[in-house]
Amino acid sequence: MDLRWEELDGKAGWERLAPGVGRRRLPGWDATAGLVAGAHGALLYDTGSTLREGAEIRTQAQTLLGRRVTHIALSHPHFDHVLGTGAFAGAEVYAAADMDALLTSQRESLTQDAVRQGVEPGAATEAAELLAAPHHPVSGERTVDLGGGRTVLLANLGPAHSGHDLVALVPDPAGGPGIVFCGDLVEESGEPQAGPDAVAGRWPQALDRLLALGGESALYVPGHGAVVDAAFVRAQRDALARRFRVS
Template sequence: MHTAWEEAGWERLGDGVARRRMPGWDETIGVVAGSAGVLIIDTGATLRDGADLRRSIRGVLGRDVTHVALTHPHFDHVMGTAAFSGVQVFGAAGLDELLRREQDGLRRDAVGHGVDPVAAAEAADILVSPHHLVHGELTLDLGDRQVLLANVGPGHTAHDLAVLVPGRHGSPEIVFCGDLVEESGAPSVGPDALPHQWPAALDRLLALGGEDARYVPGHGAVVDARFVRDQRAALAARFGTSPG
């Protein structure tokens, strides 16, 4: 029997926790619902994506998103944020300055990856920077549940944020990894990546979630700790690790 989440096109991961793999770039969007708040993790590549996500979540829960967590500053994860007006936005320390500085770069990257130029320009013009910056770890109170935001980077970018959702009723913890972990292909190592520091970021991610957690990649199927360790080993073999 399908749940309301599944009927609305989401994959249910646990009690009040779901995710959607978006069309086009296959980026994962997460949602965590508590009694007093609703967190969305990343917002899609365009304002239309953001608006569709907001409408879909409201349709399932009967209430609006109250918090946004941005896992890293790539167009397919942040360009829909302005669709969530009045919502508190969280990101890794330094993400605010980077998004203000790189609006045009994000627009060009989005267009280069196939986003309609008008839609890309519209989203970039009103790009939302985080209101709250996470330097180490920050606990977000959603009422009957608390979610941990952790600045575990740098790695995929200089501003990688993970989201830990504690398990309920014996269910495993869920870790939204952003693009620090990718299952549908090899990790994307772009010009803003810090590959020598990436293995250490995955060590921090594994310490955060533990051996029994479910790890939700930025792209691809949900994985386990062994997959994350294997990806860490592959990155270390390819790039080495930074001293210390």
Template sequence: MDIGWEEFGWERLADGVGRRRLPVWDATVGLVVGEEGVLLYDTGSTLREGAELRSQIQAMTGRRVTHIALSHPHFDHVLGSAVFSGARVYGAVGVDGVLRADREGLRLDAVRQGVSEHDAVEAVDVLVLPHHLVSGEWTLDLGGRQVLLANVGPGHTGHDLAVLVPGSPEVVFCGDLVEESGEPQAGPDAIPSRWPAALDRLMALGGEEAVYVPGHGAVVDAAFVRTQRDELARRFAVS
């Protein structure tokens, strides 16, 4: 089921597990393929980007996306969701309220970062809210493969959701709790005092031998996550 992934710009991390670094903002989306279900982690920054992902996934796997996990409520990670008709959408508890209440802020942020006004309005108008909210951990059975959704935040935002894919190696999709291509961004919705603890939970989830997939940048190991955790603790004077 992995044949041809690289041709579409996807990086394979394990059997049936991969990710793609999207253009412009270098945001990562993750893919986990089971015998019965297909999970997409984040959906891109516009409906057009989401539609491209949908087409690629169907071409690579012959399957439709059945589950979506949203890492956090920023435009470059959620605005492509509406194109995945019928998919069950998961997010950290409370993320639905943020997306419902701050559609205008989401649109403004997208436009400020370079999304066209038309594309931003179009995506926000049909914004999909999560159907299932994760307060602790939630195991999904994709058929022959289970994945764990974990609410490990707050940190980068108040609503950070990670995904653990057991296997050899174990793969942890981190969202923007971890960034490799630049310094982690602490916007107005970040909770800096809680961020190091969120990374502690992330490392406890994956362990020393896991592959960690940042929201932006190259795949890293536990040592990188630990170093970033310590840098964030110093930056925000957290013990």
């Protein structure tokens, strides 16, 4: 199933990556929201920074799909990637193991971080309050079947950029190059950010696993910025190893 790109062609930052696969570069922090369509289901990778942004993504995804998003995968627990989740009532939500407890216990700090970065306090508070714990923890790898031969492999590669990094590999049903949604394990529009929850010493190892998962021919979709190739990911891996003095 392909998406109705003519409905949003050149609008709102949507980009077609392959038949049935696309993403939007969101305003503000240039975060990625990925969309994968199968015959019976649709998966959204990350949901934006507020309920308003999540609702906008939901409406646009329904325009592209002709139906609603059924599954959500959250790349990691930073506000610009998760606070739109409350706009997707009824969707099955996947995240790295133990992220459910983290999002429940740290709503206040998540709200404060969003406000520090420029989100209006009321919007940040509302989004955090409606952020339900993920239903499906991923501790290793887990495959989501969207129907019609379309599957998404979710892999827990953290801790690295955060304590809970989840990537999504979308294989080509025809055997061509896959697409890997990387979250903030990879960044193109700026230097990779290491906040207080980063485990810097394990970040290069996580990128080694990412490259093994996607292979040389895959398209790698960063958490922020333009789509890159394996050579870019490898160069960023080596730069992080030098930065944090790990092998």
